[in-house]
Amino acid sequence: SQTIHQWPATLVQPVGSPLSLECTVEGTSNPNLYWYRQAAGRGLQLLFYSVGIGQISSEVPQNLSASRPQDRQFILSSKKLLLSDSGFYLCAWDRDRSLALHFGNGTRLTVT
Amino acid sequence: AQSVSQHNHHVILSEAASLELGCNYSYGGTVNLFWYVQYPGQHLQLLLKYFSGDPLVKGIKGFEAEFIKSKFSFNLRKPSVQWSDTAEYFCAVNAGNYGQNFVFGPGTRLSVLP
Numbered sequence: 001s002q003t004i005h006q007w008p009a010t011l012v013q014p015v016g017s018p019l020s021l022e023c024t025v026e027g028t029s030n031p032n033l034y035w036y037r038q039a040a041g042r043g044l045q046l047l048f049y050s051v052g053i054g055q056i057s058s059e060v061p062q063n064l065s066a067s068r069p070q071d072r073q074f075i076l077s078s079k080k081l082l083l084s085d086s087g088f089y090l091c092a093w094d095r096d097r098s099l100a101l102h103f104g105n106g107t108r109l110t111v112t
Numbered sequence: 113a114q115s116v117s118q119h120n121h122h123v124i125l126s127e128a129a130s131l132e133l134g135c136n137y138s139y140g141g142t143v144n145l146f147w148y149v150q151y152p153g154q155h156l157q158l159l160l161k162y163f164s165g166d167p168l169v170k171g172i173k174g175f176e177a178e179f180i181k182s183k184f185s186f187n188l189r190k191p192s193v194q195w196s197d198t199a200e201y202f203c204a205v206n207a208g209n210y211g212q213n214f215v216f217g218p219g220t221r222l223s224v225l226p
Binding site: 032034041042043044046049057059090092094100101102103104105106 | 116121146148154155156157158161202210211212214216217218219
């Protein structure tokens with residue numbers, strides 16, 4: 001069966017520091033991968049998605065970037081964190097036309 | 113652009129009470145509809161989905177939802193809630209065939225009192 005791993009679960013970083021959140025999927029090949037940010041009372045906002053290695057689409061211009069160095073690995077990064085980057089970040093995957101997103105456990109990021 | 117609204121931010125019920133969480137979307141074409149649930153400390157998981165056919169769909173744990181096209185609604189129901197149903201519930205719409213077309217509602221937090 002397929003599983004998705006996301007780490008770390010929580011992270012506290014100072015303003016201006018770099019960020020790297022990692023997500024990996026097991027048990028499937030060539031998944032579509034997504035990064036979402038969940039804000040209280042505002043649902044989930046799609047940040048990035050990827051349909052293949054090295055292919056990244058950005059939905060919202062911001063201080064973050066994403067990369068997909070391997071088929072089942074998706075990384076969310078920042079060179080310099082801002083206070084406004086604090087939030088709950090979720091990784092998800094699906095297969096084309098399956099229309100069922102599968103989410104990781106999320107990372108709670110606090111920028112101080 | 114599509115949007116999804118959920119009627120209540122926080123619902124508090126006693127065990128055995130009936131539940132209905134409202135969800136409305138704005139999109140004039142064909143849509144696929146979903147309810148996701150996030151239990152405390154756990155990941156978001158799919159509760160049920162509607163693609164076509166019978167507008168009354170049944171999901172896990174006794175939940176069901178009814179798609180009413182004329183009202184652009186997809187309300188979630190459960191006849192008798194349990195304490196273990198305490199969670200946050202998200203309605204979502206997908207008007208395309210790809211995951212990047214998902215639009216999520218703001219969520220409704222359900223607290224069930226024992």
